[in-house]
Amino acid sequence: MIYKLLVPGPDEEIEEMxxxxxxxxxxxxFRPGELIVELETHKAVxxxxxxxxxxxxxxxxxxxxxxxxxxxxxxxxxxxxELLPESAETMEAWHVAFEVT
Amino acid sequence: MSSEAPRATxxxxxxxxxxxxxxxxxxxxxxxxxxxxxxxxxxxSYKEFVGxxxxxxxxxxxxxxxxxxxxxxxxxxxxAAGMRPLVSITYMDFLMLGLDPLVNYAAKVRYKTGGQLTAxxxxxxxxxxxxxxVAHSQCIExxxxxxxxxxxxxxxxxxxxxxxxxxxxxAQGPVVFVDHKRLFPTAGEVPVDEGSVPIGRAVVRRRGTxxxxxxxxxxxxxxxxxxxxxxxxxxxxxxxxxxxxxxLDVATVCESVAATGAxxxxxxxxxxxxxxxxxxxxxxxxxxxxxxxxxxxxxxxVSSNPILESACLPDAERIAETVRRLxxx
Numbered sequence: 001m002i003y004k005l006l007v008p009g010p011d012e013e014i015e016e017m018x019x020x021x022x023x024x025x026x027x028x029x030f031r032p033g034e035l036i037v038e039l040e041t042h043k044a045v046x047x048x049x050x051x052x053x054x055x056x057x058x059x060x061x062x063x064x065x066x067x068x069x070x071x072x073x074x075x076x077x078x079x080x081x082e083l084l085p086e087s088a089e090t091m092e093a094w095h096v097a098f099e100v101t
Numbered sequence: 102m103s104s105e106a107p108r109a110t111x112x113x114x115x116x117x118x119x120x121x122x123x124x125x126x127x128x129x130x131x132x133x134x135x136x137x138x139x140x141x142x143x144x145x146s147y148k149e150f151v152g153x154x155x156x157x158x159x160x161x162x163x164x165x166x167x168x169x170x171x172x173x174x175x176x177x178x179x180x181a182a183g184m185r186p187l188v189s190i191t192y193m194d195f196l197m198l199g200l201d202p203l204v205n206y207a208a209k210v211r212y213k214t215g216g217q218l219t220a221x222x223x224x225x226x227x228x229x230x231x232x233x234x235v236a237h238s239q240c241i242e243x244x245x246x247x248x249x250x251x252x253x254x255x256x257x258x259x260x261x262x263x264x265x266x267x268x269x270x271x272a273q274g275p276v277v278f279v280d281h282k283r284l285f286p287t288a289g290e291v292p293v294d295e296g297s298v299p300i301g302r303a304v305v306r307r308r309g310t311x312x313x314x315x316x317x318x319x320x321x322x323x324x325x326x327x328x329x330x331x332x333x334x335x336x337x338x339x340x341x342x343x344x345x346x347x348x349l350d351v352a353t354v355c356e357s358v359a360a361t362g363a364x365x366x367x368x369x370x371x372x373x374x375x376x377x378x379x380x381x382x383x384x385x386x387x388x389x390x391x392x393x394x395x396x397x398x399x400x401x402x403v404s405s406n407p408i409l410e411s412a413c414l415p416d417a418e419r420i421a422e423t424v425r426r427l428x429x430x
Binding site for chain 2: 013014015016018041042043066
């Protein structure tokens with residue numbers, strides 16, 4: 001299955017976050033509990049950790065870029081060779097969110 | 102709005118724009134220092150002073166006790182003795198405790214000494230309601246506008262926070278720099294190149310033809326939300342962000358109102374003797390026939406009950422309704 005990794009939220013006062021650091025490149029198989037990415041809000045660093053296994057397939061927001069709360073950060077899949085959707089719009093509309101803590 | 106070539110920008114949180122202005126000013130001028138509660142190792146209540154103590158040391162970034170009159174008194178005295186302090190008063194409500202040294206000494210010392218002494222102090226303080234009740238929510242910037250010798254700035258964007266703080270830290274006399282609790286979660290583009298924003302110049306944030314909304318600080322964002330709603334009804338709002346409240350840039354407001362024919366003033370503080378009262382009078386002096394309405398908080402303390410808080414404060418719907426009524430009057 002294909003999963004979308006989203007900026008956690010919603011949060012009443014946060015509109016968007018800055019991507020600080022990815023803790024694994026494309027192809028990395030994340031285990032449950034592993035740190036995937038650190039995001040920065042106006043007052044804190046948010047650690048996004050996997051709550052399920054998954055292979056990082058495509059990073060849409062590199063370190064230093066910004067993304068809105070609830071929007072797409074990256075694509076993961078169960079199978080490292082599973083065919084990815086053609087566009088981010090397709091991802092947003094059809095795929096389930098990758099579980100994080 | 103500008104014919105200049107677009108400048109390269111970087112996106113910063115509001116707090117980062119403040120830290121950047123201070124970092125550059127402290128690097129350029131060793132007289133610049135920071136005084137306040139939790140400004141040192143803690144990095145400021147909104148993290149707007151993070152990094153300064155590491156870069157410039159505890160001599161220039163000093164934590165103070167919870168004693169606002171003493172903090173501003175210290176800052177004003179240090180300024181008169183040749184330093185350029187920024188005093189951080191976390192809640193604008195507690196600026197009241199330090200008004201004596203600010204108003205009776207800092208604002209008057211140049212006049213009183215025939216120019217032999219000046220007090221180039223910046224008092225940075227955070228206004229606005231965000232669930233913290235009657236004595237941690239107030240916007241009292243209008244109180245300061247009638248003090249000769251006092252400059253008051255109130256940015257609404259990270260770029261203006263950066264640029265106006267740079268100007269304030271170079272100003273000849275005391276400047277009150279008013280930010281807002283609800284601006285700290287925001288981010289915005291700031292020029293990569295170092296620079297400043299001149300004190301005393303308003304800016305048109307949104308172009309429109311039917312009505313001018315003159316506002317400042319966080320309410321600029323609420324005005325924009327109202328303008329978007331009204332645009333869907335075919336009403337076109339021009340938004341003037343005052344940026345500096347003393348001295349007021351009446352010319353920019355008048356230029357806009359002369360074209361739209363109607364003025365709505367908008368502030369989060371009280372309307373009685375408020376920013377809008379001053380603006381509308383001065384605009385009417387120049388343009389006697391324009392229609393005017395003003396919006397501010399209801400005449401009640403701001404509650405810590407969130408329903409009562411939002412009932413008291415201007416929101417997009419109240420602004421839109423005021424504009425609709427003004428335009429049919």
